[in-house]
Amino acid sequence: MFSKRTGSLYSDQNWLRSFLFTIYGTSVLVVSYFPLFYTHLGFSSSQIGYLYSLGPLISILSNLFWSMISDKLGTVRKIMFILLAGQLVTGLLLARATEFSSVMLILSFFYFFYYPVFPLADTMAIKVAERHGRNFITIRVFGSLGYSFFALTVGYALRALGSTWSLTLCIIIIIAALLITLGLKDVKRPAVIETTNQDKDTAEADNSKNGLKDILLQKEVLWFFGCVFVLALGHRMNEAFLTISLKQLGAGEEIIGWALLASALSEIPVLFILSRYGDKFKELPLLALGSLMYALRFLLMSLADHPGSMIAIQAMHSISFGVFYVTSVRYITRIIPDRLRATGLAIFTVVWSSASGLLSGTFGGIIYQEAGRYIFYIVATGFSLLAFAGFLGQHLLKSNLEPINYFRKKNRKASL
Numbered sequence: 001m002f003s004k005r006t007g008s009l010y011s012d013q014n015w016l017r018s019f020l021f022t023i024y025g026t027s028v029l030v031v032s033y034f035p036l037f038y039t040h041l042g043f044s045s046s047q048i049g050y051l052y053s054l055g056p057l058i059s060i061l062s063n064l065f066w067s068m069i070s071d072k073l074g075t076v077r078k079i080m081f082i083l084l085a086g087q088l089v090t091g092l093l094l095a096r097a098t099e100f101s102s103v104m105l106i107l108s109f110f111y112f113f114y115y116p117v118f119p120l121a122d123t124m125a126i127k128v129a130e131r132h133g134r135n136f137i138t139i140r141v142f143g144s145l146g147y148s149f150f151a152l153t154v155g156y157a158l159r160a161l162g163s164t165w166s167l168t169l170c171i172i173i174i175i176a177a178l179l180i181t182l183g184l185k186d187v188k189r190p191a192v193i194e195t196t197n198q199d200k201d202t203a204e205a206d207n208s209k210n211g212l213k214d215i216l217l218q219k220e221v222l223w224f225f226g227c228v229f230v231l232a233l234g235h236r237m238n239e240a241f242l243t244i245s246l247k248q249l250g251a252g253e254e255i256i257g258w259a260l261l262a263s264a265l266s267e268i269p270v271l272f273i274l275s276r277y278g279d280k281f282k283e284l285p286l287l288a289l290g291s292l293m294y295a296l297r298f299l300l301m302s303l304a305d306h307p308g309s310m311i312a313i314q315a316m317h318s319i320s321f322g323v324f325y326v327t328s329v330r331y332i333t334r335i336i337p338d339r340l341r342a343t344g345l346a347i348f349t350v351v352w353s354s355a356s357g358l359l360s361g362t363f364g365g366i367i368y369q370e371a372g373r374y375i376f377y378i379v380a381t382g383f384s385l386l387a388f389a390g391f392l393g394q395h396l397l398k399s400n401l402e403p404i405n406y407f408r409k410k411n412r413k414a415s416l
Contacts, residue, residue, distance in 0.1 A: 049365015
């Protein structure tokens with residue numbers, strides 16, 4: 001009886017955990033080791049920047065497209081199978097491409113199938129967690145663990161085989177993830193509730209009034225997304241050129257793996273701690289703290305002259321990204337109404353990942369090539385300090401206005 005119950009309760013969770021663990025292996029290669037592969041092909045830093053910026057640009061369209069297809073068909077598992085099959089085909093083509101123009105074209109199609117897998121996997125993880133009454137983190141954390149595992153093992157594998165094997169390893173991991181999808185249990189979209197024509201007209205009117213426009217008309221929301229965008233520029237610059245910086249200092253692929261491992265593992269305890277205790281602190285000061293830690297992290301990166309130093313600095317990922325990300329999600333849930341929360345989180349994803357990645361990859365590659373690593377990280381430090389000033393300024397402004405608003409309300413009540 002116990003074994004049957006265990007199988008029925010936990011088999012779909014374990015399959016999904018295995019899937020998350022595996023697909024983040026492709027993330028390690030695509031984000032961190034593909035730039036080294038492009039360097040091996042003789043591409044310049046600016047060309048690598050253009051290739052990096054392709055992903056965020058395409059993800060804006062591909063995420064929307066595949067999400068709509070998933071909703072229309074009422075399936076996540078089948079869509080992920082199609083996406084991984086597309087990755088496999090385009091990955092095989094990419095492995096044979098050597099010219100910049102052909103790599104850029106094939107990589108565009110690869111990104112079209114690559115990026116939507118992660119939000120769809122998170123959607124499935126949320127639904128499965130709700131199905132079993134468990135915390136989403138207990139499933140999602142396996143993505144971080146998978147990233148940590150592959151960051152280290154891929155580094156040693158490429159150290160032995162050479163950076164030319166980056167695409168081969170990526171293809172092997174894609175095949176493994178493709179096979180795991182066969183064991184996943186699909187999640188269906190909620191049943192649609194029948195409504196009258198009058199209800200539909202009312203709903204459409206409400207959506208037109210209370211959608212994207214209502215969110216962006218709030219000054220506090222606009223200020224927040226502006227600060228997020230500025231901070232994300234520095235974050236994405238570092239993400240795109242970290243491995244190249246390590247390589248310039250003489251690091252082997254296994255050292256790069258340790259640097260990625262340090263950042264991935266460091267964020268896990270912070271995510272759990274802030275998810276549980278973060279609500280005891282105000283969001284804006286925490287966001288300012290995370291931005292300041294980013295500035296310190298990038299400043300130290302500009303001064304680092306040894307791969308070992310960079311590995312140690314990557315552990316600051318916990319008090320920079322970890323603090324910022326959890327607090328940002330909590331802040332969004334507070335300043336954006338429940339009915340618009342999904343839209344607000346979607347905007348946050350576009351600002352933090354897509355739009356910032358597009359710009360940082362383009363001009364970041366030019367800065368790195370023309371001015372060098374030191375100026376590159378100083379510019380990233382400047383972006384972080386600007387975000388710090390924005391979050392702190394908003395906090396101080398709100399703190400100064402609170403007593404004024406309090407006395408205004410008190411005087412209104414007294415006059416009544």
